[in-house]
Amino acid sequence: MSHEKFTVNYEKRTLPKSVIRYGWIILVLGLIVIVAASMIDQTRNAYSNLIMFIFLASIGVGSLFLVTLEYIAGAVWSTPIRRVSEFFAFSIPFLVIFALPLFFDLHDLFHWTHSEAVEADKILKGKSPYLNETFFVLRFAFFFIIWTAFYFFITKNSEKQDKSKDQLLTKRNIRLSGIFIPVFAITLSFFAIDWLMSLEPHWFSTIFGVYYFSGTMLAALAAGTFAIIMLYEKGYFSGLLRPDHFYSMGALMFVFVNFWAYIAFSQFLLIWYANIPEETFWMISRWQNGWEFVSFGLIFIHFVVPYAGLLSQSSKMDPKRLKIMSVWILFAHYLDIYWLVMPSHYNTFTFSWIEFGFPLVGIGLIILVFSWKFNRTNLIPIGDPKLKRGLDFHL
Numbered sequence: 001m002s003h004e005k006f007t008v009n010y011e012k013r014t015l016p017k018s019v020i021r022y023g024w025i026i027l028v029l030g031l032i033v034i035v036a037a038s039m040i041d042q043t044r045n046a047y048s049n050l051i052m053f054i055f056l057a058s059i060g061v062g063s064l065f066l067v068t069l070e071y072i073a074g075a076v077w078s079t080p081i082r083r084v085s086e087f088f089a090f091s092i093p094f095l096v097i098f099a100l101p102l103f104f105d106l107h108d109l110f111h112w113t114h115s116e117a118v119e120a121d122k123i124l125k126g127k128s129p130y131l132n133e134t135f136f137v138l139r140f141a142f143f144f145i146i147w148t149a150f151y152f153f154i155t156k157n158s159e160k161q162d163k164s165k166d167q168l169l170t171k172r173n174i175r176l177s178g179i180f181i182p183v184f185a186i187t188l189s190f191f192a193i194d195w196l197m198s199l200e201p202h203w204f205s206t207i208f209g210v211y212y213f214s215g216t217m218l219a220a221l222a223a224g225t226f227a228i229i230m231l232y233e234k235g236y237f238s239g240l241l242r243p244d245h246f247y248s249m250g251a252l253m254f255v256f257v258n259f260w261a262y263i264a265f266s267q268f269l270l271i272w273y274a275n276i277p278e279e280t281f282w283m284i285s286r287w288q289n290g291w292e293f294v295s296f297g298l299i300f301i302h303f304v305v306p307y308a309g310l311l312s313q314s315s316k317m318d319p320k321r322l323k324i325m326s327v328w329i330l331f332a333h334y335l336d337i338y339w340l341v342m343p344s345h346y347n348t349f350t351f352s353w354i355e356f357g358f359p360l361v362g363i364g365l366i367i368l369v370f371s372w373k374f375n376r377t378n379l380i381p382i383g384d385p386k387l388k389r390g391l392d393f394h395l
Contacts, residue, residue, distance in 0.1 A: 030362075047345060094369060229326070250325075
């Protein structure tokens with residue numbers, strides 16, 4: 001199949017208007033909950049905002065990493081489905097919607113923002129050149145601009161290639177991807193340190209950036225796999241994908257399920273073995289007052305269930321199984337972030353209806369952003385020189 005033949009046969013379709021309507025309904029319901037919650041418990045509302053912000057950053061930035069990984073690795077199997085990751089990466093510019101309210105709640109979220117606490121604490125005073133509000137805001141602005149710039153440059157070249165068929169655009173994206181990957185590693189690590197680890201500034205973990213990276217990859221893979229299978233079931237990928245494509249998606253999710261478990265256990269083991277008070281207090285707080293049930297739950301929800309669900313070869317090639325496991329993994333990642341964030345302020349585990357507001361807004365926003373980009377861009381990168389090999393892919 002030549003690129004020209006495929007271009008002629010490809011018929012662009014848009015998503016049903018009902019998808020956009022559902023997106024708006026979910027978004028508005030979430031906003032109503034958020035407004036009501038802000039009147040009752042603004043602090044808990046702020047923590048819910050932070051959790052959803054971190055969760056959406058995982059999907060957006062993680063999806064951009066998957067796009068660049070394909071370019072730098074020269075992968076062909078993912079070429080026909082790469083645009084789905086590009087669509088999810090379009091959520092990066094919208095992260096600011098969730099970040100801006102958090103800047104007004106920094107004093108409720110972060111202990112190190114209180115000058116009197118810093119003056120009375122030798123450790124916080126020593127960390128103050130890094131942990132101060134001005135530098136904190138500047139770092140996020142830098143991360144946000146860098147991620148957004150790479151997204152626009154890479155996707156612009158990808159979409160431009162649909163019309164021009166210029167292979168030089170692929171070479172440009174390979175060069176951009178080579179620059180982005182180390183930038184991604186550094187910025188994502190500092191992003192996790194800033195917004196998650198500094199919630200308890202006396203605690204530190206040298207493996208925490210990798211821990212967040214493992215969850216980020218899982219979230220991006222799960223979101224992309226779910227969307228691809230939904231589109232496939234509705235006929236958008238009709239005749240283009242084969243079981244080998246599904247197997248590759250399932251295998252990648254399976255790999256990162258194991259990688260997350262390995263990093264999570266390594267972090268726990270290092271803290272337990274060293275037995276340093278500056279580290280152990282963080283883990284102890286998550287093994288008492290009801291949080292131990294969440295901790296045990298994470299072992300099964302984030303590892304045991306997806307491991308068993310994706311273990312066999314047939315399960316990795318079953319679209320229905322992959323769709324179920326994708327939703328499960330997304331929930332597991334959200335629970336993981338919840339477990340990282342909430343015990344830093346709430347010593348006893350409790351759950352409130354307040355925490356439904358921002359997830360609803362996040363889901364609604366993702367649906368709307370994805371739909372807007374989908375309806376204006378080809379689902380298949382019809383100008384990519386690797387497309388033929390991607391469509392003919394066999395393991």
